[in-house]
Amino acid sequence: MFFYFFQYNNLFLIIALLIGFFNFSVSYSQVLEEDIILEEVDLISKMPYTTREYFYYKKKIFKVHRYLDTIKNIISDLDGQLVVIQRKRKRKKVIKNYKKDLTERFAAEIKSLTRKEGVILSKLVYRELEVSVFDIIKKYKGNWSAFWWQNLAKLYDGDINSQFDPKKNKEDFLIEKIISEYFHDSL
Numbered sequence: 001m002f003f004y005f006f007q008y009n010n011l012f013l014i015i016a017l018l019i020g021f022f023n024f025s026v027s028y029s030q031v032l033e034e035d036i037i038l039e040e041v042d043l044i045s046k047m048p049y050t051t052r053e054y055f056y057y058k059k060k061i062f063k064v065h066r067y068l069d070t071i072k073n074i075i076s077d078l079d080g081q082l083v084v085i086q087r088k089r090k091r092k093k094v095i096k097n098y099k100k101d102l103t104e105r106f107a108a109e110i111k112s113l114t115r116k117e118g119v120i121l122s123k124l125v126y127r128e129l130e131v132s133v134f135d136i137i138k139k140y141k142g143n144w145s146a147f148w149w150q151n152l153a154k155l156y157d158g159d160i161n162s163q164f165d166p167k168k169n170k171e172d173f174l175i176e177k178i179i180s181e182y183f184h185d186s187l
Contacts, residue, residue, distance in 0.1 A: 047170050047173045047174075049170065049173075049174055053174060054174060054177075054178070057120070057171070057174045057175060057178060058178050058182075060114075060116055060117050060120050061120060061124075061175060061178050061179065061182075062182075063113075063117060064113070064117050064120050064121045064124060065124065065179075065183065067106075067121060068124055068125070068128055070106075071125060071128075071129075072128060072129065074098070074102065075129070075136070078094070078095070078098055078140070081094055082094065082095075095140050095141070115156050115157055115158060118153075118156075118158055119157075119158050119159070119162070120175065122153075122158070122159070122160050122162060123162060123164050123171075123172060123175060124164075124175070124179075126162065126163055126164045127164040127175075127176075127179075132160065132161050132162065132163065133160040133161075134146050134149070134150055134160045134161035135161075137149050137160070146160075164176075
């Protein structure tokens with residue numbers, strides 16, 4: 001009986017020494033002081049597209065992209081003012097004044113956009129703010145107004161509730177490719 005105990009005890013001791021030796025040699029064989037710098041790898045999958053499609057979207061994006069900074073600034077200013085205001089009536093009045101000012105400033109320019117440029121603008125807004133145009137309208141004007149704007153957009157082949165997904169949608173892939181090439185402000 002003692003012999004078996006001694007045999008298993010030695011076996012355990014030998015295994016423990018081997019494990020300790022290999023852990024020690026592995027931990028000291030790695031160089032921890034030097035960093036390895038790898039080249040950047042583009043993980044966006046390649047989708048087939050024609051040069052005609054590329055230049056078509058490029059033209060549309062260049063026309064629409066200039067509105068993005070304005071939209072971001074307006075939303076941040078409006079949010080800053082609405083945080084201070086407590087009463088619902090005053091909030092509605094501020095939103096109404098903003099709408100009036102925006103209509104005066106941009107009505108002619110926005111009306112001159114084509115359907116496709118409107119769709120691209122809503123996708124770029126989602127890309128920049130990570131909130132759909134539908135949700136923005138719902139936040140400031142309410143569910144009913146957002147519902148009717150969505151129905152109007154659907155009537156003209158648009159969707160203000162669309163999301164931006166360049167991995168699954170070819171149009172979004174082209175938009176992301178053009179934005180990252182020419183504007184260098186990718187997320």
